[in-house]
Each structure stands twice: as C-alpha cells, then as structure tokens.
Amino acid sequence: xxxxxxxxxxxxxIKEIADLIDEVRKLREYYCTQQFDRMQQLINELTGKYFVExxxxxxxxxxxxxxxxxxxxxxETFLRLKGISILLQKGIKPQVQxxxxxxxxxxxxxxx
Numbered sequence: 887x888x889x890x891x892x893x894x895x896x897x898x899x900i901k902e903i904a905d906l907i908d909e910v911r912k913l914r915e916y917y918c919t920q921q922f923d924r925m926q927q928l929i930n931e932l933t934g935k936y937f938v939e940x941x942x943x944x945x946x947x948x949x950x951x952x953x954x955x956x957x958x959x960x961x962e963t964f965l966r967l968k969g970i971s972i973l974l975q976k977g978i979k980p981q982v983q984x985x986x987x988x989x990x991x992x993x994x995x996x997x998x
Contacts, residue, residue, distance in 0.1 A: 890966045893980050894973075902972045910965050917958045925954070929961050939968060939995045946991055971995045 891910060897903045909932060916925035933940045943964055944950075951957040971992045973980050984992070 890969065890982070893982065894969050897973060897976075897978060900972070900976060903969060906965060906969045906972065910962070913958065913961055913965070917954075922954050925958065929957060932961065932965070936964075936968060939971075940964075942991065942994050946987065946994075967992055968995070
C-alpha cells in the first residue's frame with residue numbers, strides 16, 4: 887500500500903495540503919524518535935486547528951486512545967481523512983479506497 891503522503895505531494899501547491907504534509911511529518915518524527923510529549927502537544931494543537939472536524943471525529947470514534955501508539959494511529963488516520971476532505975472540497979478526486987465509515991466522516995466534514 888502506498889503512503890498517502892505520496893498522493894498529497896502531488897497537490898502540495900495547495901496551502902492546506904502543504905500544511906497537512908508538514909503536520910504529518912512532524913507527527914511521524916515525534917513518534918519515531920519517541921518524543922511523545924511533543925507528539926501529544928502537536929495532537930492538541932491539531933485538535934484546536936480542526937476543532938469542528940475533531941468534534942465529528944470524536945463523536946464517530948467514541949473510544950479514546952489509551953496508549954501512545956493508539957494516539958499516533960488515531961491522529962494519522964484523522965490527518966489522512968482530513969487531507970482527502972480538503973482535496974474533495976477543491977474538486978480533486980484522489981484515487982483512494984475508503985471504508986464506509988471513512989467516507990461518512992469525510993462527507994460530514996465537507997460544508998455544502
């Protein structure tokens with residue numbers, strides 16, 4: 887399976903996508919280098935930045951992450967879906983496979 891950042895890289899001229907790429911890279915760096923406090927701080931910043939989407943995400947994913955790994959995976963999934971949502975809002979249809987739950991989340995975050 888290809889890393890979703892490869893898809894996003896094609897659209898890095900879109901500011902929101904470029905910002906998202908930076909956020910994912912920071913998240914991965916902090917996780918891989920075991921800077922878990924910094925990772926959690928970044929997750930908290932993302933929660934504020936994407937407040938409405940986070941509320942929707944938490945409503946559809948009521949089991950909060952308990953471990954550091956779960957928090958990381960949860961944030962990665964959220965950012966992947968947020969990126970797809972941004973592309974769809976710009977009229978770009980990326981070639982990605984989504985579960986029914988993922989598609990429903992994205993649909994709920996796209997404003998009419």
